[in-house]
Amino acid sequence: MxxxxxxxxxxxGATIAPLIIASDKTQLSTFGGDKSAWPVYLTxxxxxxxxxxxxxxxxxxxxxxxxxxxxxxxxDETQQRNEGWQLFHDCMEKITASLVKAGKEGVLxxxxxxxxxxxxxxxxxxxxxxxEQSLVSCTQQSRCPICKVSFHDRGHLNSDTIDTLRDMxxxxxxxxxxxxxxxxxxxxxxxxxxxxxxxxxxxxANIHQCFAPDLLHQVHKGIFKDHLVKWCQTLIGAxxxxxxxxxxxxxxxVRDFHKGISHISQWTGREIKELEKVFIPAIAGSMPAxxxxxxxxxxxxxxLAHYPIMDNSxxxxxxxxxQKFHDHKQVFIDTGVCKAFHTIPKLHMLQHFTFNxxxxxxxxxxxxxxxxxxxxxxxxxxxxxxxRNDATQQMAIWLQRQExxxxxxxxxxxxxxQNQGLEVETIASxxxxxEPPDSDANKDEDDSLSFDKIQELADGVExxxxxxxxxxxxxxxxxxxxxxxxxKPRYRNCTGTIISTHHLAPDFTHEVNRYLTTTFPNRRFxxxxxxTFNVWTRFHLDHPQTAVSADPCRELIRCTPTxxxxxxxxxxxxxxxxVLVLTDHSADGLKSESLMIFxxxxxxxIT
Amino acid sequence: xxxxWKNNREFFExxxxxxxxxxxxxxxxxxxxxxxxxGDPQIEEMELWMRDPLECIKDLIGNPLFKKVMKxxxxxxxxxxxxxxxxxxxGDWWWKMQVxxxxxx
Numbered sequence: 001m002x003x004x005x006x007x008x009x010x011x012x013g014a015t016i017a018p019l020i021i022a023s024d025k026t027q028l029s030t031f032g033g034d035k036s037a038w039p040v041y042l043t044x045x046x047x048x049x050x051x052x053x054x055x056x057x058x059x060x061x062x063x064x065x066x067x068x069x070x071x072x073x074x075x076d077e078t079q080q081r082n083e084g085w086q087l088f089h090d091c092m093e094k095i096t097a098s099l100v101k102a103g104k105e106g107v108l109x110x111x112x113x114x115x116x117x118x119x120x121x122x123x124x125x126x127x128x129x130x131x132e133q134s135l136v137s138c139t140q141q142s143r144c145p146i147c148k149v150s151f152h153d154r155g156h157l158n159s160d161t162i163d164t165l166r167d168m169x170x171x172x173x174x175x176x177x178x179x180x181x182x183x184x185x186x187x188x189x190x191x192x193x194x195x196x197x198x199x200x201x202x203x204x205a206n207i208h209q210c211f212a213p214d215l216l217h218q219v220h221k222g223i224f225k226d227h228l229v230k231w232c233q234t235l236i237g238a239x240x241x242x243x244x245x246x247x248x249x250x251x252x253x254v255r256d257f258h259k260g261i262s263h264i265s266q267w268t269g270r271e272i273k274e275l276e277k278v279f280i281p282a283i284a285g286s287m288p289a290x291x292x293x294x295x296x297x298x299x300x301x302x303x304l305a306h307y308p309i310m311d312n313s314x315x316x317x318x319x320x321x322x323q324k325f326h327d328h329k330q331v332f333i334d335t336g337v338c339k340a341f342h343t344i345p346k347l348h349m350l351q352h353f354t355f356n357x358x359x360x361x362x363x364x365x366x367x368x369x370x371x372x373x374x375x376x377x378x379x380x381x382x383x384x385x386x387x388r389n390d391a392t393q394q395m396a397i398w399l400q401r402q403e404x405x406x407x408x409x410x411x412x413x414x415x416x417x418q419n420q421g422l423e424v425e426t427i428a429s430x431x432x433x434x435e436p437p438d439s440d441a442n443k444d445e446d447d448s449l450s451f452d453k454i455q456e457l458a459d460g461v462e463x464x465x466x467x468x469x470x471x472x473x474x475x476x477x478x479x480x481x482x483x484x485x486x487x488k489p490r491y492r493n494c495t496g497t498i499i500s501t502h503h504l505a506p507d508f509t510h511e512v513n514r515y516l517t518t519t520f521p522n523r524r525f526x527x528x529x530x531x532t533f534n535v536w537t538r539f540h541l542d543h544p545q546t547a548v549s550a551d552p553c554r555e556l557i558r559c560t561p562t563x564x565x566x567x568x569x570x571x572x573x574x575x576x577x578x579v580l581v582l583t584d585h586s587a588d589g590l591k592s593e594s595l596m597i598f599x600x601x602x603x604x605x606i607t
Numbered sequence: 608x609x610x611x612w613k614n615n616r617e618f619f620e621x622x623x624x625x626x627x628x629x630x631x632x633x634x635x636x637x638x639x640x641x642x643x644x645x646g647d648p649q650i651e652e653m654e655l656w657m658r659d660p661l662e663c664i665k666d667l668i669g670n671p672l673f674k675k676v677m678k679x680x681x682x683x684x685x686x687x688x689x690x691x692x693x694x695x696x697x698g699d700w701w702w703k704m705q706v707x708x709x710x711x712x
Binding site: 014015016017018019020040042043044045046047048049050051057059061062063064065066067069071072073074075076079083087090091094095096098099102107109110111112113117119121122124125204209308309310311312313315357358359360361362365392393395396397399400401403404405407408 | 623630638640641654656665668669670671673677678680687692694697699
């Protein structure tokens with residue numbers, strides 16, 4: 001990576017606004033009518049990814065609609081295609097024209113904390129699916145937009161080095177020679193398209209390193225659904241796999257594929273993620289051991305890639321998981337379910353994950369899921385509001401009006417709080433605080449995580465290291481859920497007999513008596529089969545945080561008996577969940593390596 | 608209750624006069640084809656709708672709602688002696704870019 005060229009222009013005290021541009025062609029009309037839009041979105045990396053991801057926060061803005069045309073004015077199909085690529089780049093060049101000077105010289109901007117900064121907007125990341133990545137980087141789809149790997153080597157695992165990564169200067173040279181009509185050895189070797197790229201003039205941008213990992217298209221829809229699931233389905237047989245999914249027991253938070261998976265024709269991202277949760281148990285034992293190992297390795301990779309915070313050890317595990325898949329992948333070729341691996345560009349892209357994560361942060365900030373969601377707000381709703389004729393203009397006006405209304409709404413909200421006396425102070429100080437940014441920087445640090453050391457680049461040259469204050473918040477794997485029970489019971493006044501027969505808890509009264517004896521040794525009464533109880537059939541466990549995420553999560557524990565409807569037919573199947581109960585509180589649970597004392601019990605009743 | 612506007616055109620005029628984000632521009636794009644009709648090459652006229660990304664960046668970076676979640680400089684994080692990556696500002700790209708900028712100053 002060459003950063004020497006920066007030195008010529010930028011001065012001390014520059015603030016970088018890393019641009020994240022996303023583009024994705026989308027269908028507008030649902031039935032026929034072949035109308036599509038090509039919106040381009042923009043956001044900046046200064047904003048935390050959790051906010052960028054939420055469409056309701058309006059942290060991503062629409063900066064343009066690229067015209068979509070089949071270019072039927074050209075006779076030759078190749079030319080149609082080439083001109084189509086060029087049209088995209090020409091339009092993008094027009095859109096980004098103002099960024100060329102701004103990136104070099106910086107623009108004074110008032111930031112959210114009321115400080116004036118000289119901001120250099122620099123293209124840092126381009127979020128797109130694989131065909132558009134190839135389009136943006138001017139590479140052929142048979143190659144990789146990030147590295148120079150040849151078509152036939154794409155199936156192997158290679159390590160990223162400076163020699164293998166594409167160099168922007170070389171790309172430009174190759175492209176320019178080809179456009180001028182001469183033969184370029186570089187373009188031929190590296191598989192370049194004859195397109196004059198829009199990023200040629202953009203300062204400091206290295207387009208080949210902008211393509212952040214894309215969890216939705218590359219991992220979930222690409223590798224997992226399109227390939228791994230198909231391979232396994234062929235290996236096991238669709239009927240057998242369906243039967244295996246049907247045989248799975250139900251559990252809260254796990255989707256029940258009660259019809260199997262072969263009939264699902266339209267997969268949503270959410271469904272794929274649900275399938276990932278139960279996929280390994282469904283295939284284990286029915287395929288060659290190597291195939292299961294390879295599938296396990298890929299799923300490990302998928303789950304590791306989802307971590308919102310990754311340290312070096314996780315990146316190494318990510319690499320190891322991919323290595324393990326490549327070690328075992330031959331079985332898919334040998335059994336004939338997969339013809340070749342080099343025809344799968346997404347598989348190759350996985351090996352650039354660690355490189356990209358080190359450069360641009362974790363993939364959850366870049367998923368194409370967010371532009372797909374934005375299509376609804378920025379393209380589809382606008383199209384539906386139009387009269388379908390010359391829709392783009394109406395969509396632009398519609399959007400502008402929507403924005404104006406939202407602006408006005410925020411203003412009215414602010415005004416209404418202004419009139420309420422005491423609240424003015426708090427809200428106004430939240431919104432328009434004049435404090436310098438560094439004074440509250442430590443306060444803002446993520447409460448849930450503790451870092452031993454944070455080093456930041458101050459506005460000056462010197463580096464500052466800050467020692468985080470507390471180490472006590474280290475994430476523990478010790479489950480300490482709070483239990484939530486409904487106010488009213490599901491069944492009132494059930495006798496012990498009903499509980500033991502209907503709720504399938506045969507020794508109920510006996511166990512209750514035993515419990516009472518241990519808890520209240522001096523009790524005077526005994527519970528009989530004719531005493532009545534209130535029965536709850538479900539409760540929630542609220543975990544404030546888990547080992548894998550700092551977000552709270554809720555688990556549902558059910559013990560519902562079979563219900564019968566009015567025709568005495570079976571209404572709903574019985575559902576009994578398994579729980580692990582910690583009986584010895586002196587043991588240190590999952591956190592320590594001491595012997596854990598848990599007793600598993602089938603929860604048949606909660607009284 | 609009666610509306611303060613006579614018709615929807617008047618209403619839209621009011622909406623359009625409200626402050627809004629960066630305005631849209633229409634840029635005509637033409638492509639000259641090689642198909643010939645009536646002796647002339649056919650021309651396809653298209654429209655590019657765009658707005659100035661610089662204005663959009665100003666809007667984003669200056670939005671007081673994002674004050675608490677904004678960073679203006681890169682950081683490096685360590686946990687138990689290991690480098691940790693999460694947000695964009697914890698990555699190497701930004702750091703190198705900023706160092707590059709400062710070295711030259």
